[in-house]
Amino acid sequence: MNSTLPDVDLTTLPTRAPKHVHKDETKREMRKIREELVEWQERLYAENTRSILVVLQGMDASGKDGLIRRVFSGINPQGVRVYSFKEPTKEELAHDFLWRIHQHTPSRGMIHVFNRSHYEDVLVTRVTDLIDDATAEQRFAAINHFEQLLQQAGTTVLKFYLNVSEEEQQERLAERVNNPSKQWKYEPGDDQKTKQWLAYRRVYEDVFRHCSPPSCPWHIVPSDQNWYKAYEVARTLRDTLADLNPTYPESKLTRPE
Numbered sequence: 001m002n003s004t005l006p007d008v009d010l011t012t013l014p015t016r017a018p019k020h021v022h023k024d025e026t027k028r029e030m031r032k033i034r035e036e037l038v039e040w041q042e043r044l045y046a047e048n049t050r051s052i053l054v055v056l057q058g059m060d061a062s063g064k065d066g067l068i069r070r071v072f073s074g075i076n077p078q079g080v081r082v083y084s085f086k087e088p089t090k091e092e093l094a095h096d097f098l099w100r101i102h103q104h105t106p107s108r109g110m111i112h113v114f115n116r117s118h119y120e121d122v123l124v125t126r127v128t129d130l131i132d133d134a135t136a137e138q139r140f141a142a143i144n145h146f147e148q149l150l151q152q153a154g155t156t157v158l159k160f161y162l163n164v165s166e167e168e169q170q171e172r173l174a175e176r177v178n179n180p181s182k183q184w185k186y187e188p189g190d191d192q193k194t195k196q197w198l199a200y201r202r203v204y205e206d207v208f209r210h211c212s213p214p215s216c217p218w219h220i221v222p223s224d225q226n227w228y229k230a231y232e233v234a235r236t237l238r239d240t241l242a243d244l245n246p247t248y249p250e251s252k253l254t255r256p257e
Contacts, residue, residue, distance in 0.1 A: 008208040010201050013220055015165040017228035026231050030070075033234045038075055040241035044109055045079035047246040050154040051106035054113045054237065057123075058162030059200060060193045061172035062223050064115050067162065070230035071237065072113070081106070084115040097121040097139065098146055106155060118143055119207060127199045140210040147216045156240060157216050160233055161204065162223040166197050 017026070044050065056064045072080055083104045092100040098118055106112035122139045125131045131139070147157050164172075173194065175182050212218045219236060223229040 008205050008220070010163060010205060010220075013163055014222045015163050015168065015224045016222050017225055021228065023225075023227055027227055030227070030231045030234060033231070033238050034071075034074055036238050037071075037234065037241070040238065040246070041075050041079050041111060043246040043248060044111070044241065044244070045076070046109070046248050048109040048249070050156070050244060050246065051108055052111045052237070052240065053106055053150065053155050053157045054111065054233075055117045055119070055157065055159040056113065056115055056162065057117060057119050057160070057204075058223065059164055059169055059197070061169045061176075062162035062164040063172075063226055063229060064162060066226055067230055067233060068113055068115065070226065071234045075111075079109065080111045080113065082113045082115060085117055085120060098142060102146070105150060108154065118146070119211075122207060123200065123203050126203045127196055136206070137210075140207075143211050144213065144216075147211075151215060156244065158236065158240060159212075159216065159218045160236075161208075161218055161220045162229060163220050164223040166194070168224045169197075170194055 017023075044052070056067065058064060068082055072082075081104075085100070088100060101114075101118040104112065104114075122131075122136050122143070126133075126136055150157055173191075208218050208220075219232075221229050221232045
């Protein structure tokens with residue numbers, strides 16, 4: 001997994017697990033990691049001084065919804081919130097582009113997950129020519145300052161790009177048409193999404209160049225295999241929590257001498 005990204009060519013990065021990684025062993029390790037996440041999340045919530053923001057981005061059909069289920073299954077929902085950012089409403093468009101994002105950042109003790117995020121305003125807006133390059137540059141700077149502000153307030157920001165191959169995306173989009181259990185995911189614009197692959201790849205690479213400082217890097221996760229994708233994200237989250245090492249506060253009980 002790449003975490004420092006001065007210049008990225010997504011076509012050179014893997015979309016599948018390394019050959020030496022075994023699926024069954026990884027799934028067993030994933031179960032252990034989820035048990036650890038339950039404990040670390042409880043400590044973070046009890047400590048109530050710091051928080052974590054998980055940002056998930058990727059091409060359509062990269063598997064963000066399924067990833068959230070696999071990683072956060074069994075974790076106390078009291079300490080986790082998931083927010084999905086779709087096309088802005090009229091009220092949201094009447095404000096600066098970060099207005100709708102900031103109000104959903106995590107409070108102390110919480111883990112928040114953004115299923116798509118503030119980066120949509122420098123991705124889809126560029127592919128559809130809603131903003132020009134100069135505006136994108138201004139927004140890159142605003143995003144970096146915004147994430148720095150969150151970090152200064154005690155929020156660790158973890159950013160994941162789910163790197164799915166063009167072939168895998170086409171298969172998953174086809175399932176939305178052919179598989180009755182997945183037809184609810186189909187959107188009229190799905191056919192157009194495969195035609196915009198190159199355009200989205202270029203704007204994502206631009207995001208990585210401009211918005212991946214050492215303190216808040218992007219993690220590019222091979223995502224053609226759901227089991228490996230979930231493992232990589234869960235492992236990174238577990239390691240981050242372990243580094244933070246949240247502790248239970250001292251008991252307020254008064255004990256007789």
